[in-house]
Amino acid sequence: MSQQPLPPNLHVDTLAVRAAVDRSQYGENSEALYLTSGYVQPSAEAAAARFAGEEDGYTYGRSGNPTVSSFEMRLAALEGSEAALATSSGMSAITLMLLSLLKAGDHVVFSQSLFGSTIKLIGSEFARFGVTSTSVPQTDLAAWQAAIQPNTKILFAETPTNPLTDVCDIAALADMAHNAGAWLAVDNCFATPILQRPIALGCDIVTHSGTKYLDGQGRVMAGALCASEAMVKEKFLPVMKNSGLVLSPFNAWVVLKGLETLDIRMKAQSANAHALALWLQDHPQVQRVHYPALPSHPQHALAMKQMSNLGGAVLSFDVKANDPEQARARAFHVLNQLQVLSLCTNLGDTKSLLTHPASTSHGKLAEAQRQAAGIGQGLIRVAVGLEHIQDIQNDLLRGLDSL
Ligand SMILES: *Cc1c(COP(=O)(O)O)cnc(C)c1O
Secondary structure (H helix, E strand, C coil), X not given: CCCCCCCCCCCHHHHHHHCCCCCCCCCCCCCCCCCCCECCCCCHHHHHHHHCCCCCCCCECCCCCHHHHHHHHHHHHHHCCCEEEEECCHHHHHHHHHHHHCCCCCEEXXXXXXCHHHHHHHHHHHHHHCCEEEEECCCCHHXXXXXXXXXXXXXXXXXXXXXXXXXXXXXXXXXXHHHCCCEEEEECCCCHHHHCCHHHHCCCEEEEECCCCCCCCCCCCCEEEEECHHHHHHHHHHHHHHHCCCCCHHHHHHHHHHHCCHHHHHHHHHXXXXXXXXXXXXXXXXXXXXXXXXXXXXXXXXXXXXXXXXXXXXXXXXXXXXXXXXXXXXXXXXXXXCCCCEECCCCCXXXXXXXXXXXXXXXXXXXXXXXXXXXXXXXXXXXXXXXXXXXXXXXXHHHHCCC
């Protein structure tokens, strides 16, 4: 909205701490938190021009807020997108995208490893309004191509995926979508723009859960869509004004501050995760470790190319077991011995968080869907934080060594 008083051609690191709306007349150095739902208009004429969209200016909290604008400018700078639009959560970002781009009779092709609520949203909720969809194995490009129909409007991928860290080829999917006259959307929650910038690879829309790494300290819920200025202004903003999926100014301020340290957090947490993955892979009670930076990862080469040579901060591993029942008991045992790390169904925190996907995030999926997604009862996901690596290892060792 407001013009940036910054010179052009600044580096991304600089924009991560500087991109924001203008300072107020008080000269605050930390961006101001504007907790207000309405805005006083300078004149009746100005109000009319603002409501008609002929003049920039804030009118009402559902249409914009300066603190929210600062978060949007900063995130767009990091993602390398022309524009961004903030939403109240990651799921409201995805809801806004689907509401804005689809109508009854349209079709969506999506990865079967998308975030669980995203699968339900497309496959169940939007299906009630006449949107059809086909889910495909995340890494099988031929399956994506075969699923495309004349009425396909969106291809939707998430890379790396939760919790198995499957990686798909963003540039190849973007070409495929564009050849079919469709858009490619990528959920960039796990990699964040520090590791991966889907827009530069041809992706049209990046979706974010700001609740995760963008905040980075597990404090608030937030979300965002990053896309071209035309798409944000013409498609997303009108639907936003009528649907009210807005981000609160307070949460925007928290996430705005989180972006300032995103780069150093992602690099440090990726380094911790890599060290943990190497260590887990040698433990006799561990069947398999899923982590993109390990050469054993099926898309290792693609991941390193697409993700700035880093594996990200999330890994998962299977404990050894003879059958699903024993696997579940053993995974529960490891989780129940934790004294430092948190048993918590979130990720993107400075604190390491562990989950048992088969009984939590993926617990509501039908058994066949869970099997198709490859999520066994012995699987444990670790969203690795900033604790000392030896303390992380020791906390897991207590459970693993007593299996
Ligand atoms: C958490 C998450 C979401 C949903 O975000 P909320 O902020 O919880 O609504 C979407 N996609 C991925 C990959 C996530 O991890």
